[in-house]
Amino acid sequence: MVTDSGATVESWLVRKPVVFAVIIGATGVFLPLFTIREHRLDGGTGLSLLSASVPYSVFLTACLMVPVVISLVRMPARVRAGFLAGIGSVLIVLPWLLAATIGSSVLVERELGLGRVAPAGGFWFLILSGIILFSEFSRAAQGWTGTLLVVAISLCLFVMFWLGLLEDIAFIREYRVREERFFSELIAHLRIAAMAVGSAVLVGVPAGIASYRYPVVRKPVFSVVSGLQTIPSLALFGLMIAPLAFLSQRYPFLRQLGIRGIGNAPAIIALFLYSLLPILRNTYTSLSVMDPAVIEAGKGMGMTQKQLLFMLEIPVALPIILSGIRVASVQTVGNTTVAALIGAGGLGNFVFQGLGQAAPDLIVMGVIPIVVLAIVIDRVFGFFIGRAIPGVRTVE
Amino acid sequence: MIEFDRVVKYYGTHRALDGVTFTVPDGCVTVLIGPSGCGKSTSLKLVNRLLEPDDGYVRVDGRPVKSFAVEELRRGIGYVIQSAGLLPHMTVQDNIGLVPRLLGRDKTWRRTRALDLLELIGLDPHSYARKYPSQLSGGEAQRVGVARALAANPPVLLMDEPFGAVDPLNRETLQNEFISLQRKLKKTVIFVTHDLDEAVRVADRIVLMQDGLVIQEAAPEELLGHPSNAFAREFVGTDRALKRLGRFSVSDYMSQDTSRVESEDHTSVPASATLREALSRILAVPSDQIPVRDAQNRILGSISLEAIRRAGYGGAST
Numbered sequence: 166m167v168t169d170s171g172a173t174v175e176s177w178l179v180r181k182p183v184v185f186a187v188i189i190g191a192t193g194v195f196l197p198l199f200t201i202r203e204h205r206l207d208g209g210t211g212l213s214l215l216s217a218s219v220p221y222s223v224f225l226t227a228c229l230m231v232p233v234v235i236s237l238v239r240m241p242a243r244v245r246a247g248f249l250a251g252i253g254s255v256l257i258v259l260p261w262l263l264a265a266t267i268g269s270s271v272l273v274e275r276e277l278g279l280g281r282v283a284p285a286g287g288f289w290f291l292i293l294s295g296i297i298l299f300s301e302f303s304r305a306a307q308g309w310t311g312t313l314l315v316v317a318i319s320l321c322l323f324v325m326f327w328l329g330l331l332e333d334i335a336f337i338r339e340y341r342v343r344e345e346r347f348f349s350e351l352i353a354h355l356r357i358a359a360m361a362v363g364s365a366v367l368v369g370v371p372a373g374i375a376s377y378r379y380p381v382v383r384k385p386v387f388s389v390v391s392g393l394q395t396i397p398s399l400a401l402f403g404l405m406i407a408p409l410a411f412l413s414q415r416y417p418f419l420r421q422l423g424i425r426g427i428g429n430a431p432a433i434i435a436l437f438l439y440s441l442l443p444i445l446r447n448t449y450t451s452l453s454v455m456d457p458a459v460i461e462a463g464k465g466m467g468m469t470q471k472q473l474l475f476m477l478e479i480p481v482a483l484p485i486i487l488s489g490i491r492v493a494s495v496q497t498v499g500n501t502t503v504a505a506l507i508g509a510g511g512l513g514n515f516v517f518q519g520l521g522q523a524a525p526d527l528i529v530m531g532v533i534p535i536v537v538l539a540i541v542i543d544r545v546f547g548f549f550i551g552r553a554i555p556g557v558r559t560v561e
Numbered sequence: 562m563i564e565f566d567r568v569v570k571y572y573g574t575h576r577a578l579d580g581v582t583f584t585v586p587d588g589c590v591t592v593l594i595g596p597s598g599c600g601k602s603t604s605l606k607l608v609n610r611l612l613e614p615d616d617g618y619v620r621v622d623g624r625p626v627k628s629f630a631v632e633e634l635r636r637g638i639g640y641v642i643q644s645a646g647l648l649p650h651m652t653v654q655d656n657i658g659l660v661p662r663l664l665g666r667d668k669t670w671r672r673t674r675a676l677d678l679l680e681l682i683g684l685d686p687h688s689y690a691r692k693y694p695s696q697l698s699g700g701e702a703q704r705v706g707v708a709r710a711l712a713a714n715p716p717v718l719l720m721d722e723p724f725g726a727v728d729p730l731n732r733e734t735l736q737n738e739f740i741s742l743q744r745k746l747k748k749t750v751i752f753v754t755h756d757l758d759e760a761v762r763v764a765d766r767i768v769l770m771q772d773g774l775v776i777q778e779a780a781p782e783e784l785l786g787h788p789s790n791a792f793a794r795e796f797v798g799t800d801r802a803l804k805r806l807g808r809f810s811v812s813d814y815m816s817q818d819t820s821r822v823e824s825e826d827h828t829s830v831p832a833s834a835t836l837r838e839a840l841s842r843i844l845a846v847p848s849d850q851i852p853v854r855d856a857q858n859r860i861l862g863s864i865s866l867e868a869i870r871r872a873g874y875g876g877a878s879t
Binding site: 456458459461462463464465466467468469472477480481483 | 609611631632633634635636637640642643644645646647648649650659660663706709719
């Protein structure tokens with residue numbers, strides 16, 4: 166009885182994401198895969214996979230059938246998960262290969278030397294279905310399977326890029342024109358985000374500890390910080406301009422430090438204020454949910470207040486504090502995009518340029534690295550949170 | 562020796578301790594017992610100053626605890642609590658070495674000490690030293706909690722319902738282990754519990770408390786034999802005579818005479834058992850006495866219903 170119902174639950178948990186991924190992937194087969202543009206401002210014409218290449222359509226459909234078959238066949242859970250994650254990886258890499266082959270050949274056929282292949286709905290849907298399969302099953306595959314697949318995906322994409330196979334893709338075109346600026350903006354983006362989160366850690370963690378230690382402090386600190394969170398980011402950036410402009414007029418040394426109404430300073434300050442809440446809240450919560458027996462044991466063994474904090478409370482709270490910093494980091498990498506509006510650097514510059522020029526490829530070029538950054542940062546934190554404190558059970 | 566001298570403690574307006582006076586002699590186990598809210602845990606925490614009294618004195622070896630620097634006092638007193646309170650981010654070995662670390666002992670010393678103590682409490686040092694608390698069972702964690710309290714070799718041990726969170730079967734094992742450990746170590750122990758059977762098993766002396774007052778301070782046999790008032794009588798229960806038999810050992814009351822023992826008797830009792838167990842076994846056979854065997858299963862003599870009755874009635878033991 167028990168095993169029966171267990172198996173049903175398990176297979177349902179396996180099937181749900183599979184069904185979801187397959188529906189999305191199948192939709193991708195029918196949607197236009199690419200938009201073929203004559204030049205960057207051209208509206209372009211859609212190109213669906215079915216109309217472009219029958220063999221590829223068959224192959225893709227087969228790829229989408231495999232997960233369905235696998236989820237119905239009896240096999241050990243981790244083997245199944247490994248297969249599904251593998252298929253997911255194929256679905257992530259395949260669209261790029263299609264762009265390099267079908268897309269490029271269409272450009273040659275239509276004699277569009279300066280034309281470009283802009284990824285369209287079908288392209289993104291296929292990748293999305295791959296990501297669903299991969300992220301659902303890579304962990305259940307256990308061991309190094311997930312890591313190996315990530316390395317394989319990255320390697321495939323990098324090799325394609327390095328061999329020049331992806332040059333016809335629209336946002337790669339945009340990137341090629343701005344290669345140097347891309348890297349300086351990427352670094353600016355990271356610098357702004359890191360300075361904001363870094364200072365939020367320096368303020369938020371002590372504030373969280375203080376709120377826990379001195380209940381009097383808690384209310385005012387929390388109401389100010391949560392209040393800040395309710396201001397829309399765009400408005401907060403705007404609000405920074407006037408007071409900072411005034412201050413830098415008034416005190417020339419501030420201007421020498423680079424603090425003006427627009428630019429990096431207001432952006433970093435606003436992003437810093439946004440990062441405070443998750444860090445403060447997690448620090449406070451991690452300390453206040455701690456097992457009172459552990460603290461009593463620490464006191465009873467003769468720890469001083471300082472030893473209690475540094476040898477016991479902070480180490481035990483660390484996983485939760487780190488997840489606060491993780492949330493703040495991911496959120497800030499995204500919000501830094503908006504900072505471009507008030508003259509701060511960063512990848513947001515490309516996004517807003519693209520919006521201004523009605524050039525969607527440029528927007529995509531700015532957005533892709535932001536998304537990748539956010540995912541990488543999230544995973545890096547997940548890795549450290551899961552391993553830094555071996556004795557403490559954590560949610561990864 | 563630890564003395565409580567007219568100690569008063571308030572929680573807000575509630576008088577948790579109402580002039581408590583008792584003494585804890587060196588080298589034996591004094592159990593504080595009573596219903597919840599009687600002030601037993603509060604009293605315990607006054608010794609290592611997790612709480613401070615509002616009036617009266619707590620003295621250790623004649624010196625008021627107030628006169629010690631609080632951290633120093635605590636490092637000199639072993640402390641065991643109900644849910645073990647092991648630090649989750651440290652290995653078993655580091656948990657045990659914590660007080661020595663606070664006292665500035667070096668790493669090698671702490672490691673050796675931790676391994677010795679694991680041996681002493683009956684956990685294999687090499688498989689347990691590097692485990693984390695989350696990998697231990699409740700009973701194992703509690704043993705490590707005791708080892709940690711012993712690490713700096715303190716003369717005094719405070720135990721706050723140390724086995725309260727362990728299942729009954731394991732609890733009895735832990736109690737027996739504690740009793741044999743205490744026979745070797747002769748610490749001055751204050752042991753808080755609300756479980757009378759546990760108290761009778763481990764105590765040299767029992768302090769019975771109710772509503773912040775000491776009702777009776779006596780040896781377990783005395784408390785069970787002569788409860789001093791109605792509350793004490795009710796607390797020790799109607800089976801107090803039986804419980805009292807649990808304090809006496811078969812070996813002290815058996816007769817060496819083996820002539821009346823039939824060798825084919827299946828029911829026998831080990832010499833190390835209590836009279837309570839012996840009685841229970843005699844009641845299950847038609848005869849008035851059963852053989853007593855040693856650990857090697859050899860017959861040493863017999864124990865009779867008559868001998869048990871004499872012990873229970875308060876007859877002198879030999």
